[in-house]
Amino acid sequence: xxxxxxxxxxxxxxxxxxxxxxxxxxxxxxxxxxxxxxxxxxxxxxxxxxxxxxxxxxxxxxxxxxxxxxxxxxxxxxxxxxxxxxxxxxxxxxxxxxxxxxxxxxxxxxxxxxxxxxxxxxxxxxxxxxxx
Numbered sequence: 040x041x042x043x044x045x046x047x048x049x050x051x052x053x054x055x056x057x058x059x060x061x062x063x064x065x066x067x068x069x070x071x072x073x074x075x076x077x078x079x080x081x082x083x084x085x086x087x088x089x090x091x092x093x094x095x096x097x098x099x100x101x102x103x104x105x106x107x108x109x110x111x112x113x114x115x116x117x118x119x120x121x122x123x124x125x126x127x128x129x130x131x132x133x134x135x136x137x138x139x140x141x142x143x144x145x146x147x148x149x150x151x152x153x154x155x156x157x158x159x160x161x162x163x164x165x166x167x168x169x170x171x
Contacts (some may be wrong), residue, residue: 056141068087071086072147124150130148
């Protein structure tokens with residue numbers, strides 16, 4: 040049985056990448072960020088093919104990447120903002136270490152700010168009022 044800490048630890052990508060870099064030269068490792076692959080699969084896979092030294096295999100996003108409507112169909116529903124903030128707090132120090140290791144930030148992983156959350160909650164309330 041997995042503990043909560045076991046499940047959270049899977050997202051400590053800094054630790055995973057440090058382990059991989061201890062086994063392989065970093066120049067021989069290509070890191071792909073899922074959110075970037077989903078946003079632009081052709082560009083992401085072109086980068087991978089270039090890294091591997093092979094020719095581009097396809098330019099159709101439906102061929103090289105998962106269609107956006109196929110992913111994230113877990114059935115769990117939308118994560119609450121409180122849960123999102125709690126997870127952001129847990130992962131923030133690990134993500135900061137990962138960004139140092141990578142040499143760049145993954146902006147999609149930057150934690151939401153309280154101002155952003157307030158705006159989101161405010162717009163959700165406005166949407167509810169507009170429906171009534």
